Amino acid sequence: MVNKEISDDDQELIKRANSFFGPLPLPDTTGAEFSAIKVQLGRMLFYDARLSKSSFISCNSCHSLATFGVDNLPTSVGHNWQLGGRNAPSVINAALHTTQFWDGRAADVEEQATMPILNPIEMAIPHEEISTDRITSIKEYVELFSQAFPGEENPITLTNIGNAIGAFERMLITPSRFDDYMNGDPEALNEQEKRGLVAFLAANCQTCHMTPLLGGHIYQKFGVMQDYWELTGSEIPDLGRGEVTKDPNQNYFFKVPGLRNIDRTYPYFHDGSIWSLRDAVSIMNELQFGKKLGDQELDDIVAFLGSLTGELPESARVVPILPPSSATTSRPDLN
Amino acid sequence: MVNKEISDDDQELIKRANSFFGPLPLPDTTGAEFSAIKVQLGRMLFYDARLSKSSFISCNSCHSLATFGVDNLPTSVGHNWQLGGRNAPSVINAALHTTQFWDGRAADVEEQATMPILNPIEMAIPHEEISTDRITSIKEYVELFSQAFPGEENPITLTNIGNAIGAFERMLITPSRFDDYMNGDPEALNEQEKRGLVAFLAANCQTCHMTPLLGGHIYQKFGVMQDYWELTGSEIPDLGRGEVTKDPNQNYFFKVPGLRNIDRTYPYFHDGSIWSLRDAVSIMNELQFGKKLGDQELDDIVAFLGSLTGELPESARVVPILPPSSATTSRPDLN
Numbered sequence: 001m002v003n004k005e006i007s008d009d010d011q012e013l014i015k016r017a018n019s020f021f022g023p024l025p026l027p028d029t030t031g032a033e034f035s036a037i038k039v040q041l042g043r044m045l046f047y048d049a050r051l052s053k054s055s056f057i058s059c060n061s062c063h064s065l066a067t068f069g070v071d072n073l074p075t076s077v078g079h080n081w082q083l084g085g086r087n088a089p090s091v092i093n094a095a096l097h098t099t100q101f102w103d104g105r106a107a108d109v110e111e112q113a114t115m116p117i118l119n120p121i122e123m124a125i126p127h128e129e130i131s132t133d134r135i136t137s138i139k140e141y142v143e144l145f146s147q148a149f150p151g152e153e154n155p156i157t158l159t160n161i162g163n164a165i166g167a168f169e170r171m172l173i174t175p176s177r178f179d180d181y182m183n184g185d186p187e188a189l190n191e192q193e194k195r196g197l198v199a200f201l202a203a204n205c206q207t208c209h210m211t212p213l214l215g216g217h218i219y220q221k222f223g224v225m226q227d228y229w230e231l232t233g234s235e236i237p238d239l240g241r242g243e244v245t246k247d248p249n250q251n252y253f254f255k256v257p258g259l260r261n262i263d264r265t266y267p268y269f270h271d272g273s274i275w276s277l278r279d280a281v282s283i284m285n286e287l288q289f290g291k292k293l294g295d296q297e298l299d300d301i302v303a304f305l306g307s308l309t310g311e312l313p314e315s316a317r318v319v320p321i322l323p324p325s326s327a328t329t330s331r332p333d334l335n
Numbered sequence: 336m337v338n339k340e341i342s343d344d345d346q347e348l349i350k351r352a353n354s355f356f357g358p359l360p361l362p363d364t365t366g367a368e369f370s371a372i373k374v375q376l377g378r379m380l381f382y383d384a385r386l387s388k389s390s391f392i393s394c395n396s397c398h399s400l401a402t403f404g405v406d407n408l409p410t411s412v413g414h415n416w417q418l419g420g421r422n423a424p425s426v427i428n429a430a431l432h433t434t435q436f437w438d439g440r441a442a443d444v445e446e447q448a449t450m451p452i453l454n455p456i457e458m459a460i461p462h463e464e465i466s467t468d469r470i471t472s473i474k475e476y477v478e479l480f481s482q483a484f485p486g487e488e489n490p491i492t493l494t495n496i497g498n499a500i501g502a503f504e505r506m507l508i509t510p511s512r513f514d515d516y517m518n519g520d521p522e523a524l525n526e527q528e529k530r531g532l533v534a535f536l537a538a539n540c541q542t543c544h545m546t547p548l549l550g551g552h553i554y555q556k557f558g559v560m561q562d563y564w565e566l567t568g569s570e571i572p573d574l575g576r577g578e579v580t581k582d583p584n585q586n587y588f589f590k591v592p593g594l595r596n597i598d599r600t601y602p603y604f605h606d607g608s609i610w611s612l613r614d615a616v617s618i619m620n621e622l623q624f625g626k627k628l629g630d631q632e633l634d635d636i637v638a639f640l641g642s643l644t645g646e647l648p649e650s651a652r653v654v655p656i657l658p659p660s661s662a663t664t665s666r667p668d669l670n
Contacts (some may be wrong), residue, residue: 056408066655244489263659266660318654
């Protein structure tokens, strides 16, 4: 709690913000599950392009920490320049989501991290064994996996590759000025940002965008009042969660994206169809509530959303030095 | 000078090493030419994929600082998954080379850095203006270019993009245990590495691989005694420097690569045709001198070459946070 004089208005707004959101929980670095060695190993694997068939694409290629854990492309570039079907969500703060991917088909960052490795249009490793064979052929990794997964007879598995990358991703948490505000510093937001927060709540955005991530915890139909593609111009209607559950009642449902760092993770929506955050806010309000926000409200909400941007500390942005391949490491396959 | 007892053998070997090589000169950070702000700007541009048509490829894509400034591919992946014609040389210690590229067609790292941006099979920006328009559309870059190039009326030029990236690359210098040895620490190399240094000199490798980089300063014919492709298995004979100068006497001449970090910058030669450093050493000796090195000599030389590997400090490996695009930034073009 910061020792500054707090007006009644701020006191009330801080209280309301805490009731819907609350400050970001910081990473737990005390447990054995996310040990320093596992995080270090995960950081290396996150940058290691040998987890792709070509040895050209790493996790960081599409989830660059230079650009808030995304690639700022509508959909990502994968093996042989194939384009993905959905916009790459950020790895930053991702660990706090209740499920992973736009359709929630992975339970956590550990499971998620394994899936692009095998996806033929992403990193395109054709068989699970190839990823583990490559790792096994690299002496330093063999050592690090035994240390990171003590007591396991065969620690080099795709599951543990995901466990290590997930442990690293759990450290990628970015508190921002909005957390300072919720923690009681009335000067952490400026007047326009506070108006934006009030407008955000008045427009009921928190119906879906709640919890410390302002989202990431439920599925919701994209386009409650009308089909989303009428406003986004999306070419191919995407069934979203319905494709996973095969329940037609969940067609066009997507995981509600968290809004942390939202002004830096353009373009927006599951297909990256909208580039402007102001347009995205306007479209959401129209699609979900059938209402049009005024220019002032839009400007204020966008200003408020900017206060959700927080930078990773330098220590989290150090590129690791990767261990060398050996004579038995399978060669890059660019075809 | 380290205060340890130095044997006569070491004293003599250190003296010989200094006569051919000498320790790596450290970056000059005092002059205005490579000011801190210019280096900071260059570091951002180095990681910024908006310098490519697709906005997917940055300098770091093929010159990753996680892998000693290279991509460990035979030739690099460029726009639309096109493969380059030659193996990507490292950006680390590159500033100390007397010319750039395998054929010396750029004078320095500043000029070199601009060329992949416009190369249609690399970053593929179709017109110089597009790179500068993109930068001009990004508010923070406009500010940083004025600060980095004070007094220039129009500082945002492709030349200055190269100047900034070059300034950053000039900081990427990696002294190693070999420098400690040359500076007088007899324990910096182990016995095998010292034997390897003796064998390296006995085999006359320093004829071409001299100066602190052990190369990077002259052109030499690749294959003095026989055509190189007979031993490398290269499919397409590459004229090298002859293609630049149109002088048939310089056909198959290439810039002699520096050997710093050589055990981490596989695969080898201008086309990345050879993966094993031991094979590369053996082939070079046969091609240039018509001699075969023995197993022991090869093992020792490879051990010595390993002592040329030095890691960039963490401070040089911090990923910058890139400024956001604006409404006027031209969109990624993945076609």
